[in-house]
Amino acid sequence: MSDNIIFGIEVLMNGLMAGVLYxxxxxxxxxxxxxxxxxxxxxxxxxxxxxxxxxxIMQGQVPFAHLINAALGTDLHHFGxxxxxxxxxxxxxxxxxxxxxxxxxxxxxxxxxxxxxxLFMATIGLAYFLExxxxxxxxxxxxxxxxxxxxxxxxxxxxxxxxxxxxNENFFGFFLDKLDLVATVIAIVxxxxxxxxxxxxxxxxAMRAVADDHQAALSVGISxxxxxxxxxxxxxxxxxxxxIVWGTKSGVQFxxxxxxxxxxxxxxxxxxxxxxxxxxxxxIIGVGEKLFEFSIGPMVGGATENWFAYVLALLFLVxxxxxxxxxxxxxxx
Amino acid sequence: MNDVSTDxxxxxxxxxxxPTVMEMRNITLRFGGxxxxxxxxxxxxxGEIRAIIGPNGAGKSSMLNVISxxxxxxxxxxxxxxxxxxxMKPYEVARQxxxxxxxxxxxxxxxxVLDNVMTGRIRxxxxxxxxxxxxxxxxxxxxxxNREAVERIIxxxxxxxxxxxxxxxxxxxxxxxxxxxxxxxxxxxxxLLDEPMAGMNVEEKEDMSRFIxxxxxxxxxxxxxxxxxxxxxxxxxxxxxxxDYGKKxxxxxPDEVINxxxxxxxxxxxxxx
Numbered sequence: 001m002s003d004n005i006i007f008g009i010e011v012l013m014n015g016l017m018a019g020v021l022y023x024x025x026x027x028x029x030x031x032x033x034x035x036x037x038x039x040x041x042x043x044x045x046x047x048x049x050x051x052x053x054x055x056x057i058m059q060g061q062v063p064f065a066h067l068i069n070a071a072l073g074t075d076l077h078h079f080g081x082x083x084x085x086x087x088x089x090x091x092x093x094x095x096x097x098x099x100x101x102x103x104x105x106x107x108x109x110x111x112x113x114x115x116x117x118x119l120f121m122a123t124i125g126l127a128y129f130l131e132x133x134x135x136x137x138x139x140x141x142x143x144x145x146x147x148x149x150x151x152x153x154x155x156x157x158x159x160x161x162x163x164x165x166x167x168n169e170n171f172f173g174f175f176l177d178k179l180d181l182v183a184t185v186i187a188i189v190x191x192x193x194x195x196x197x198x199x200x201x202x203x204x205x206a207m208r209a210v211a212d213d214h215q216a217a218l219s220v221g222i223s224x225x226x227x228x229x230x231x232x233x234x235x236x237x238x239x240x241x242x243x244i245v246w247g248t249k250s251g252v253q254f255x256x257x258x259x260x261x262x263x264x265x266x267x268x269x270x271x272x273x274x275x276x277x278x279x280x281x282x283x284i285i286g287v288g289e290k291l292f293e294f295s296i297g298p299m300v301g302g303a304t305e306n307w308f309a310y311v312l313a314l315l316f317l318v319x320x321x322x323x324x325x326x327x328x329x330x331x332x333x
Numbered sequence: 334m335n336d337v338s339t340d341x342x343x344x345x346x347x348x349x350x351x352p353t354v355m356e357m358r359n360i361t362l363r364f365g366g367x368x369x370x371x372x373x374x375x376x377x378x379x380g381e382i383r384a385i386i387g388p389n390g391a392g393k394s395s396m397l398n399v400i401s402x403x404x405x406x407x408x409x410x411x412x413x414x415x416x417x418x419x420x421m422k423p424y425e426v427a428r429q430x431x432x433x434x435x436x437x438x439x440x441x442x443x444x445x446v447l448d449n450v451m452t453g454r455i456r457x458x459x460x461x462x463x464x465x466x467x468x469x470x471x472x473x474x475x476x477x478x479n480r481e482a483v484e485r486i487i488x489x490x491x492x493x494x495x496x497x498x499x500x501x502x503x504x505x506x507x508x509x510x511x512x513x514x515x516x517x518x519x520x521x522x523x524x525l526l527d528e529p530m531a532g533m534n535v536e537e538k539e540d541m542s543r544f545i546x547x548x549x550x551x552x553x554x555x556x557x558x559x560x561x562x563x564x565x566x567x568x569x570x571x572x573x574x575x576x577d578y579g580k581k582x583x584x585x586x587p588d589e590v591i592n593x594x595x596x597x598x599x600x601x602x603x604x605x606x
Contacts, residue, residue, distance in 0.1 A: 202458045209441050209452050216439035219401065220515065221427035221455045 003168070010174050011294045012287055017180030019286020020187045021245060025259050026266040026278040027190070028238040033272045035211045035231040038108070038119045042127035044260025046096075046236060049134045051243030051252045053095055055145055056138040057088040063137045085147040089240070096236030097229075104229045112224075131257060140254065145247035150178040183245045190241055191279060194234070203230060265313035271323025280324060285309045338378060350571065351379030354555055355400070355523060360409035362395055369395040370406065371579045377523060382549055383557045384566045387576035388599060393559045394436060396576070397527050400557065401433045402426035414522070428456050432521035434512045436528045436559075442501040446492060446511050447483070449500055453518030454479040483518050489551070490514045490544055506537040510544070517548055524548070526558035530565055538562070542569060563600075567591065575599065 028043040040046075056063065060079040068076055083091070107122055158173030198204035209217045210227045217224065246256055262285075270281025289308040297304045316323065339352045355377040362370040370392045377383045385393045398404040400411070402423040411418040413429065421429075432453070441449050457479055487493055490510050495503060500511060509529060516524055529545065530538045542565060548554050560566045566573060567587040575583035575590055577599040583590045590596055 202455065205448060205452060206455065208444060208448075212441035212443050213439050215403075215435065216441060217452075218403070218423040219427055219433050219435070219439065220452045220519065221424050222452075223422070223424045 003171075006164075006168065006171055008291070008294065011290045013174065013176060014180070015287035015290030016283055017177065017184060017286070018290065019283035020180070020184045021242075021249075021282075022259075022262055022266045022285055023279045023282025024183070024187050024190070024238070024242040024245060025263040026270065026282055027194070027275065028235045028242065029263055029267055030270075030272060030275055030278045031194070031238065032231055032235045035207050036108070036228055037116060037211075038123060039116070039272070040235065041120065041123040041260065042130055043235065043239060043263070045127040045130045045134075045257040046099075046239035047243040047246065047259065048252070048254065048256040049099075049130050049243075050092055050096055050236065050240040051145060051247035051256060052134045052138040052143070054088055054092040054147070054240070054244065055143045055247070055252050057091050058083050058085060058147070059143075061138060066139065067136060089147065089244075092240055093237060096240055097233045100232030100236050101229050103232055104225060108228065109225060127257070127260075131254065135254070143247075143252040145244065145252050147244055147248065149182055149244070149248045151248065152178060154178045154181065179245070179249055183249075186241060186245065187279070190238065191275065194238075194275060197234075203227075207231060262309065265309040267323070268313040268316050269323055271325045274323070274325035277323055277325030285312065288312060338376070341379075344571065348380060348550060350381045353377070354379045354414060356412040357396075357400070358410040358412060360396070360399055360406045360411075362392075362399060362404055362406040368579050370399070370576075372409075373574075373576070373579075373581045374409075375574045375581065375584055377555060377557055378572075379555055380549070380553050381555060381571040382545070382569055383555075384570035384573045385557065385559050385576060386561075386563070386566050386573055390578075391576040392579040393576055394527055395579075397433065397525050397557070397559055400426075400523075401431055401525055427519070430456070430519070430522035431525065432516035432519040432523075433525035434509075434516050434527055434529060436531060438505075438508050438512055440500045440508060440512055440515070443499065445497050445499055446503070446514075447487070447496045449511055450483045450487060450514045450518050451479065453515040454483060456519050457482070482520075486514050486517050489547070490517075506533055506540075509533070509537075509541065513541075513544060513548075517552070517554070520552070522555060524554050524556045526556060528559050528561065530560060530562060538565065545569060563591075 025044065025047065028046070029040060032038055032040040032043070055061075060081040060083065062068065062076045062079060065076050068074060103126065107126060108119070111119055111122055153175050154177075157176050160173070162171065162173040164171075164174070196204075198208060206217070206222045207227055207230065209220070209222055210224060214224060217227075242259070243252075243256070246259060250256070266278060266281040266285050268281075269284055270277025270279070289305045292308050293302065293304045341349055341351045343349050353376045356374075357376070358374050360370055360373045361368065373392075373396065375383075385396055387393050395404060399406050402421050402425065405420060413431075418426075427433075441452065444452075458475060487496060490513065492507065492510055492514060495507060495511075500508060503511065513526070513529065516526075526545070530541050533541065545556060545558070546569065549556055558569070560569075570587060572585060573583070573587055573590045574581060575593070575596045577595075582595040582599055583593040585593075
């Protein structure tokens with residue numbers, strides 16, 4: 001095989017992996033949008049916040065250390081213990097559930113039946129509040145996430161794919177990041193779990209019911225508040241998973257919250273209401289932007305990854321506004 | 334006026350009507366300055382079919398919404414199973430065993446008929462989320478029991494052939510029937526039907542009447558319904574409350590009500606001076 005084809009295949013595979021990461025963030029959006037009609041701008045910040053909290057707990061950081069030190073003149077930074085990753089993840093999840101409860105109780109409970117734009121504005125407010133709160137709680141320095149996910153290229157894959165070069169001497173096997181592979185497995189498991197949850201548990205059924213019709217849900221005995229807390233908790237869980245993967249990949253830093261913006265074109269492709277859509281949309285964007293950069297990029301001076309996703313999304317908006325899997329918009333006249 | 338009945342009696346067609354299960358006492362409901370319901374009292378007895386009738390805008394739907402907790406009256410008390418009901422959210426009322434249908438159908442359009450009817454069983458599902466994930470056996474047994482109950486009701490309402498169809502694809506008449514199925518699946522103490530026959534043709538009306546009567550007969554379900562069609566009401570109900578301009582103008586058996594001068598005036602219209 002020629003060098004170009006081999007390199008192309010490698011780009012394709014790396015694109016798929018990147019797509020999985022985008023899909024992971026987009027999933028959180030879809031969940032909340034489906035169940036409550038809220039476009040949650042804060043989803044990216046939730047991923048950041050969960051990653052900060054996880055690292056903070058693992059390293060035994062004192063929360064609000066700066067605030068406490070400033071107020072009491074103390075010099076606290078760390079408790080001096082290290083919490084094992086599994087326990088820390090469970091604790092972080094508990095905090096995300098608490099956050100879900102607070103978000104529902106203090107914000108969205110009071111905004112029931114408001115215009116979507118008002119709910120959207122509320123999530124922007126929430127995003128900036130949470131960003132500041134995370135900063136206040138855990139400090140703003142870049143942190144290293146190490147929950148034990150493997151990183152670096154996989155030699156095993158390189159060695160075992162060398163034959164695919166079919167005699168090409170420049171080919172030493174495909175280079176794939178182990179973290180990307182793990183992320184792919186995690187994403188698949190996550191989607192399967194979410195689908196099982198929404199199809200086969202009574203809470204899942206209640207969640208779909210609430211998404212469909214509030215009045216009808218009330219009339220069969222479903223508490224809207226409870227379901228919304230649950231939905232925000234599930235979104236918090238997805239955010240935590242995304243936070244762990246992205247945090248391991250690029251460090252826990254405040255630019256993490258911007259991955260939310262990468263999820264937007266994914267949602268426009270996949271449709272805001274479809275879980276499979278989020279996955280497929282993520283993969284298309286991931287593969288598309290890598291292949292475009294590889295094939296067309298050199299002709300236009302590169303750096304196409306910055307805008308490719310948005311242009312693709314724009315084309316979709318023009319020709320298929322409901323996305324690939326979204327519910328068809330039919331206007332009755 | 335409304336003495337709580339503790340005795341039971343047997344109707345001409347052999348059904349047993351039990352003691353009072355729900356009592357509305359001096360209910361007044363206002364929207365801003367507009368009075369939708371003014372000082373209305375009536376009771377519902379176990380096993381009976383109780384109709385609420387009246388011209389458009391009489392406050393019938395408002396009354397049903399008060400019973401089901403969707404509206405909170407400014408004055409008056411709701412007594413249920415011998416106890417005064419504290420202020421409750423609609424979902425709490427539903428969990429107490431009061432199921433309802435809506436005038437303009439409120440179904441889960443994106444879900445299948447079977448799933449829609451299954452949501453009616455929420456009251457009977459006790460296993461928590463973690464139990465469902467961990468203790469699979471118990472959750473499965475519960476799900477099976479609920480499925481069986483739901484299948485019985487689906488058979489009963491003759492909608493087996495559309496079990497897996499998404500509700501959004503069904504015609505109006507069948508949607509009404511699915512909504513009834515969902516309400517019946519809850520095995521309610523009281524079933525509230527808001528104009529179950531609105532917008533139906535004669536044949537569909539006959540079917541629906543039959544299902545209502547059969548549900549009452551076979552499961553002993555207490556039913557309170559709102560209906561416009563006087564003929565239907567006279568055939569179906571044991572007792573009738575008549576409302577006009579938010580006030581109660583008649584209460585009694587269909588025969589008593591139909592010969593009541595105030596009722597005749599309200600329906601045929603007299604000059605209000």
